[in-house]
Amino acid sequence: MSALDGAVKELGPRVLGVLVRRGVDFASAEDAVQEALVAAHQHWQEQLPDDPFAWLVTAAWRRHLDAVRSGTARRRREIADSVDPGPGPVTGTDETLLLLFLACHPTLSGPSAVALTLRAVGGLTTRQIASAYLVPEATMAQRITRAKRTLSRERLTVPGELGDVLRVLYLMYNEGHTGEVDLAHEAIRLTRQLAAATSEPEVAGLLALMLLHHARRPARWTAEGALVGLAEQDRSRWDTTLVAEGIEILQAALSRDRLGEFQAQAAIAALHADAPGARETDWPQILEWYDELLRLAPTPVVELNRAVAVGEVDGPMAGLAAVAAVPETVPRHTAVRAYLHERAGDHVLAQHLYAAAARAAASEAERDHLTRQAARLHTLTASP
């Protein structure tokens, strides 16, 4: 990565944050930062400035003032009154946090907030974000522009809640990695930044959850690209460094005694990580955590996952009784029933349910995985 590329990714969002903090509206601030980065490209070829961040802040601020004075920007869009920069050093951390809270504002839809966060806080290019979402660059540019316009109508001084930020970061983590950019990796990077700036235990909980899930990634896929279920994963391929870090962060968070849903989810992931093999899993303790999670976040998805834990602790029939209480529209409902019926010994029904679950699957990888499960049981029941 060249010095300028590094600046775009690391310094660009911080400079943007400084301008927004000074009262410049989001879209104008970004224009000014882009122009400052172009200027940097011209001036930094020969020699990097001593303090590239301060250089960029000054350059972007000048360009913003020029734009305001010339009035062109005023004609193009309404600009917030520009205020004089306050005295004192600029650290950048607060600005990044402010940006994060703005980009994850609850007036934006989840996907729009993720795209804007990647652009404004993550420092990714629109092309990179577009490739991650498999949409044309022009489409993604428009989505980001509309999000910025929505924010410009908001009182920018009123940021969203921390919970909104965490939900957007978790959504980003789960978007996966189809393009050249690994969104899970970006989500972890941003959550690390957030965790470094705040001692909120739920931020640590989310970071721990991401790290513990990320640790399993090498074992989650076969060399041919097929999905591997948690119980079948080769645990020797889990990333032990990430597991250790995740558990350490989680324990520190739990010791603060302010439990939240991400800490509870991370605790469940940590119990899986602790088991040397699927058979050694501490299911009774996992079930306790699901009860806790259900209290903190009573959603049908949690109920369904809890039903799986019930099946492990009290047997498949108890698990099926728990599933019966969960709405059938919840994703994976049929797949969980198939699994529990197989464990209960009803292979014919399980085969039928796996096939039905494959037809309802929302991703190719899950569809293929469920088709294989159905095929496996069909072979089992067909052979004498």
Place this chain on the structure above:
Amino acid sequence: MTKYLLLKHYRGGPQPATGEDIPMDQWDPQEVTDHIGFMGHLAASLREQGEFVSAQALSPDGTFVRFGGEGKAPVTDGPFAETKDLVAGWMCIDVESRERAHEVAAVLSSAPGAGSRPLYEWIEVRAFLDNPPEIDG
């Protein structure tokens, strides 16, 4: 170069293909893996030859929707799961000739199925409409 859409149907084609009647969930698990591997390999080799554009699988639950009139909700019919002819997915290629498009479709149709025999599945080949050429006179 012309782009072609190679359409896979759940049910479709001039007459039922042999082998198509056994649903995938009743194959041997290894046959399922081989079939998916074949598809991935085909996409990779087309990419290698500069002919691959995109490929996409679709959910079998299709719904027909039409305008319901001014101020009214859209009219829907369905969802149907595999009861009508629905598109299962497509592959888009950019190739030099119609013959080449047919060749690729034939390879796609030869994907292994139950008993590791080729599926002989009918693939619908449709050319993209192109830009108008410059005409003198």
